[in-house]
Amino acid sequence: MASVTIQNIDKSFGTVKVLNGVSIDIEDGEFIVLVGPSGCGKSTLLRIIAGLENQNSGSIKIGNNIVDNLHASLRDIAMVFQSYALYPHLSVAENISVPLRMRRLNFLQRFPIIGRFIPGSKAAKASIKKDVDEVTEMLGIEELLHRKPGQLSGGQRQRVAVGRAMVRHPQAFLMDEPLSNLDAERRVHMRAEIAELHRRLESTFIYVTHDQAEAMTMADRVAVMMDGDLLQVDTPRNVYANPVDIRVAEFIGSPKINILSAQSNDTGDVNVGDMVLAGVKSAAKNSKIQVGVRPEAVTLEPKNSAGIPCHIVHHENLGSEAYFHVELNSGERVISRMDASAIDQFSTGHDASVMLHSNNVLLFDNDGQRIVTHNEVVM
Amino acid sequence: MIEKVTKTVDTLNQAAGLKRAENRAKWVSYLFCFPAVSLMFIILLVPIFVAGVLSFTDYSLGNPDLNWLGSKNYEVIFGRSSYQKMIWATVTYVVVVVPISIGLGLGAAMLINSVGRIGELYKTIYFLPVMAALLAMALVWDLALHPTVGIVNQTLRLGCGTWIEGLFSFGWLPWVDGAQSWYSTSCADEFPLWIGDRDYAMPTICFIGIWQAFGFNMVLYLAGLTGVPRELYHAAAIDGVTNTWDQFRLVTWPMLGPTTIFVVTITSINSFKVFDTVEALTWGGPAKSTYVMMYAIFEKAVKENLVGFGSAITIVFLFFVLLITFTQRFLVEKRVHYS
Numbered sequence A: 001m002a003s004v005t006i007q008n009i010d011k012s013f014g015t016v017k018v019l020n021g022v023s024i025d026i027e028d029g030e031f032i033v034l035v036g037p038s039g040c041g042k043s044t045l046l047r048i049i050a051g052l053e054n055q056n057s058g059s060i061k062i063g064n065n066i067v068d069n070l071h072a073s074l075r076d077i078a079m080v081f082q083s084y085a086l087y088p089h090l091s092v093a094e095n096i097s098v099p100l101r102m103r104r105l106n107f108l109q110r111f112p113i114i115g116r117f118i119p120g121s122k123a124a125k126a127s128i129k130k131d132v133d134e135v136t137e138m139l140g141i142e143e144l145l146h147r148k149p150g151q152l153s154g155g156q157r158q159r160v161a162v163g164r165a166m167v168r169h170p171q172a173f174l175m176d177e178p179l180s181n182l183d184a185e186r187r188v189h190m191r192a193e194i195a196e197l198h199r200r201l202e203s204t205f206i207y208v209t210h211d212q213a214e215a216m217t218m219a220d221r222v223a224v225m226m227d228g229d230l231l232q233v234d235t236p237r238n239v240y241a242n243p244v245d246i247r248v249a250e251f252i253g254s255p256k257i258n259i260l261s262a263q264s265n266d267t268g269d270v271n272v273g274d275m276v277l278a279g280v281k282s283a284a285k286n287s288k289i290q291v292g293v294r295p296e297a298v299t300l301e302p303k304n305s306a307g308i309p310c311h312i313v314h315h316e317n318l319g320s321e322a323y324f325h326v327e328l329n330s331g332e333r334v335i336s337r338m339d340a341s342a343i344d345q346f347s348t349g350h351d352a353s354v355m356l357h358s359n360n361v362l363l364f365d366n367d368g369q370r371i372v373t374h375n376e377v378v379m
Numbered sequence B: 001m002i003e004k005v006t007k008t009v010d011t012l013n014q015a016a017g018l019k020r021a022e023n024r025a026k027w028v029s030y031l032f033c034f035p036a037v038s039l040m041f042i043i044l045l046v047p048i049f050v051a052g053v054l055s056f057t058d059y060s061l062g063n064p065d066l067n068w069l070g071s072k073n074y075e076v077i078f079g080r081s082s083y084q085k086m087i088w089a090t091v092t093y094v095v096v097v098v099p100i101s102i103g104l105g106l107g108a109a110m111l112i113n114s115v116g117r118i119g120e121l122y123k124t125i126y127f128l129p130v131m132a133a134l135l136a137m138a139l140v141w142d143l144a145l146h147p148t149v150g151i152v153n154q155t156l157r158l159g160c161g162t163w164i165e166g167l168f169s170f171g172w173l174p175w176v177d178g179a180q181s182w183y184s185t186s187c188a189d190e191f192p193l194w195i196g197d198r199d200y201a202m203p204t205i206c207f208i209g210i211w212q213a214f215g216f217n218m219v220l221y222l223a224g225l226t227g228v229p230r231e232l233y234h235a236a237a238i239d240g241v242t243n244t245w246d247q248f249r250l251v252t253w254p255m256l257g258p259t260t261i262f263v264v265t266i267t268s269i270n271s272f273k274v275f276d277t278v279e280a281l282t283w284g285g286p287a288k289s290t291y292v293m294m295y296a297i298f299e300k301a302v303k304e305n306l307v308g309f310g311s312a313i314t315i316v317f318l319f320f321v322l323l324i325t326f327t328q329r330f331l332v333e334k335r336v337h338y339s
């Protein structure tokens, strides 16, 4: 178990810059999730940590050691690949034992037949078997030990890959979208299982995904990346409620945050269309700004009440709650998320008014940077 | 009610119609298959059957009477020493050429795969012998191996008395007596006749066979290597594989299993069929040391017009080839396809 320190990593493939000075301090035993849209450089960063790819500049520290010049096998980390990368010709038991065989048996002992007669190999093999059994029991895959990976389901393969990673108690676990090959139901199930595994092993987990739901549900901290930049590293709650960048706000949260253009005056009051956001004071005065409001902070009121007039374009009933897609006079679209009972009152094709709950609004300047507001709610 | 009944009748009618249509479709599908299937029989299977029948006779082309000999042809093949030599020569050729050309092909493919741009150049050069007509190349070899004016022996002679002789006589190894080495004794005496010498003819033919086959095997292995997932190498690196040998054993070799089966089968069959070099260089000699099966078939059936006997050798030949194919099919293939 060790901390992992990522300092100022730069990486380009030819002329394409993939990572721009990424730095993260990952604490010992932490579960950190790297999340971001496809192609933003998450896998590249993970592979640099693992030692499968070389950075152009910057450095990686695992525990107290700088590992930049260490081969992947010497960094004492384990990785679970998106494709699982199991050895197709080896049985499940053999797959899981590979990392131990490579470390505990010497060159001669690993030889087929001859290896059996080299002193010490019997004891080493017994210890390997014991450790493999322990892991398979923990993952509940004892019945699969003699099958080949080709005879397993996606979820079972995933477990075997995790087993192969666990078996030698590495300093840190790196996981690259390990759930993306599973169906939706299995994924939700495995999410909980991996989080539980992390609690049990108390080891450092660095987990890559492009699925924000996975990030929010499993992480101690979420690192949001976009286009090679690390935008924010924070708890799931803060990333959601206090995004520092409009791109973070837009990436995290489903349905997506509503962004409306607005204007601040010289006292810092914010106007959205004709409506003044009550109680909100922007630090950026007299400028064009953007207002972000989460769908749950938007409510519909009957037509002609206070708020911005709107037209309900579409509504979706999800059972316990409902999403209302409305169009403002300015042409901007807003999504409101309310209790499903609101459907009785508001439905597609009707007019209504939109209320923005000002203690939940986020202000961004035109570059997408967060603007300080005076009534900031601290979560 | 009436409506319901008509409906049922309709469905029944429809079902019957469907059945009829289905039958017709089946019948038509056989019709469509017929040309291909009959061609297959006429072109591929009938000739083999005819050869099989002829192999029990003394048939020769243009000779009207034909006598049933029973198994006599086969008794000759397995009993007479010149035909035992034939089988021996063929098997020697296969046993030498197959492993060496495959080993070299695999090695070259892995080297080319690991270098960047320049690999393309090597690929082209190594593939040249495959593209060249073997008969034409055999003539070049014939010139090169000529005992007195051939470039091989001339070059070897140039090295005599120089450091080259010193190097290749291996006298610098403490346990070798340089003066007794092959190179030194040849310098003192004379260099081999190669294809004219019964001890050297078969190795020389094998060498040319390897020279020709290894480029093809290399290309097949190159194709196989592109199919090895890169993530497996990464997984291996993380699992603690640091040297090339372990990487080869854990990932490359198992993943190339299907390619290897294919390469072994193709190379074995091609080696059984060796003919051009023998026909161009040695005519099966000296002393039948290179009398391979294909050449024997050619000699008996074509040159000497002993079609019945030639057919018998053909059947023996087919037996060997089928043996290889079935070994591949049933014994090995199951173990290299992992899903």
Ligand SMILES: Nc1ncnc2c1ncn2[C@@H]1O[C@H](COP(=O)(O)OP(=O)(O)OP(=O)(O)O)[C@@H](O)[C@H]1O
Residues within 6 Å of the ligand: A013, A016, A018, A036, A037, A038, A039, A040, A041, A042, A043, A044, A045, A209, A210
């Ligand atoms: N070996 C390579 N050579 C050239 N470009 C590469 C290479 N590997 C990755 N890239 C590029 O680097 C960028 C980041 O790739 P990376 O695999 O890290 O993305 P990612 O965030 O993991 O995306 P995904 O969620 O789709 O897996 C992409 O634009 C990709 O095209």
Ligand SMILES: [Mg+2]
Residues within 6 Å of the ligand: A042, A043, A044, A176
């Ligand atoms: Mg990726």
